[in-house]
Amino acid sequence: MSGATPLLELRDVKKYFPAGGARMPWVAPRWVKAVDGVNLSIHAGETVGLVGESGCGKTTTTRLILRLERPTQGQVLFEGRDVFALKGRDLQRYRQSVQAVFQDPYSSLNPRMRIGDIIGEPLEAQGGLSRQTIKAKVGDALSLVGLRPANATRFPHEFSGGQRQRIAIARAIATSARLIVLDEPVSALDVSIRAQIMTLLEDLQRQLGVSFLFIGHDLATVIHISQRIAVMYLGNIVEEASADVLSATPMHPYTRALFAAALPPDPFEAPITAMVEGGVPTALAPPSGCHFHPRCPYAMARCSTEAPELLPVDGRAIACHLYSECRSVPSS
Numbered sequence: 001m002s003g004a005t006p007l008l009e010l011r012d013v014k015k016y017f018p019a020g021g022a023r024m025p026w027v028a029p030r031w032v033k034a035v036d037g038v039n040l041s042i043h044a045g046e047t048v049g050l051v052g053e054s055g056c057g058k059t060t061t062t063r064l065i066l067r068l069e070r071p072t073q074g075q076v077l078f079e080g081r082d083v084f085a086l087k088g089r090d091l092q093r094y095r096q097s098v099q100a101v102f103q104d105p106y107s108s109l110n111p112r113m114r115i116g117d118i119i120g121e122p123l124e125a126q127g128g129l130s131r132q133t134i135k136a137k138v139g140d141a142l143s144l145v146g147l148r149p150a151n152a153t154r155f156p157h158e159f160s161g162g163q164r165q166r167i168a169i170a171r172a173i174a175t176s177a178r179l180i181v182l183d184e185p186v187s188a189l190d191v192s193i194r195a196q197i198m199t200l201l202e203d204l205q206r207q208l209g210v211s212f213l214f215i216g217h218d219l220a221t222v223i224h225i226s227q228r229i230a231v232m233y234l235g236n237i238v239e240e241a242s243a244d245v246l247s248a249t250p251m252h253p254y255t256r257a258l259f260a261a262a263l264p265p266d267p268f269e270a271p272i273t274a275m276v277e278g279g280v281p282t283a284l285a286p287p288s289g290c291h292f293h294p295r296c297p298y299a300m301a302r303c304s305t306e307a308p309e310l311l312p313v314d315g316r317a318i319a320c321h322l323y324s325e326c327r328s329v330p331s332s
Helices: 058-065 088-097 115-126 131-144 149-153 161-174 191-208 219-225 243-248 253-261 321-325
Strands: 008-020 029-042 047-051 073-078 098-101 179-183 211-215 228-233 236-242 311-313 316-318
Touching (some): 047 058, 088 098, 131 161, 161 191, 219 243
Antiparallel strands (some): 008 029
């Protein structure tokens, strides 16, 4: 898979938002560096997880992928083409190919529209489809997510939270999407319903070959559904590896801290220990060098002045000077 052309690729993507005097020439400009040089790829039929604390840049990254924000620098490529250079029919096809499912299914569904109209709306936007064809596609999408086609005449408030999320997924797959951005898709659901939605997503991936970018805070959920996981901290990817490798041996000090804060999947396993102090710095004034160095128990002198590159180490990619020095994880 690594040799194939990625379905979606982010190349050195940065997104800075103006703050304070950025638009006032008499005040020194200041910028919120929400995304600060992200490189990430997703292949066809693959699920990539993206994890990190609130404010690390996950949401901004998804908005860039969905073309809701324009990057300050870098490229977002879909099948090798810059998505911000697409126009006309090419742009329409991209919007059909890349869909999103959000955390709160009720707020993402128009309460005044019937389910059939909600799912059929993006199909109508395509143009060239008859009402009978749209109705048939809506029924097929509902069937694929485990709902009856007859439900198309009902309103969102007539469904449970889990059913509404199924409807949101049906809307995403109705356009034959090739990539679906899943932004915390199960965190607002009961635990028992989460397992059903996760199983549904895995079934849909097997049947349709769709790719997922799965954004989440629950590490156990992200590890379960993802083939690869990227860990984000203050606008940067600090570690990326297969889900199995990352969960077994997290190497970056920040990744170790994330796993140390999570409940272990096996209560009899020795927990991962990681001593991290302080809170997440602001993206308005990120620390120099490695952004994590003020909180890192293994910080060296160069960490405060030199930003580490994301480089391959032991079958993964990691941005940490620690491994360019000793190539192994320090004992806790």
